[in-house]
Amino acid sequence: MEKFSFDGPPVGDDADISAECQRQLLSPIQEIVKAAVAAGWSRQDVLLAMVELSWDMYEKRRGDL
Template sequence: MTRFNFEGPPVGDGDMSAQCQGQLLPLVDEIVQAAVAAGWNQDDVLLAFVELTWDLYEKRRGEL
């Protein structure tokens, strides 16, 4: 089982998006590499991430 050890968000005027992306990048890269090793096309996997995260974002917006 993979453990996710996120650091807390930046304090003050820190760049929230950059900090989050920096912490997510190794995880996403690991998933993409595993998918490519299993024969998936890297572009397809990355596009699936974009679509999945957009769907999650839209669902969350609808709940607010």
């Protein structure tokens, strides 16, 4: 499995943390979707599964905050 390298979050009062995180995640997510579609999966199904998985991971970590 390929390792991903991310830059740290932006700092400062005008930092848009969400936009920067999305920018860094876009390419790896596009590659995952591309590979899944090439294997026969529906693009919509893959994207929906990613949303559901992300939400489940978020919900499980909320108790740790």
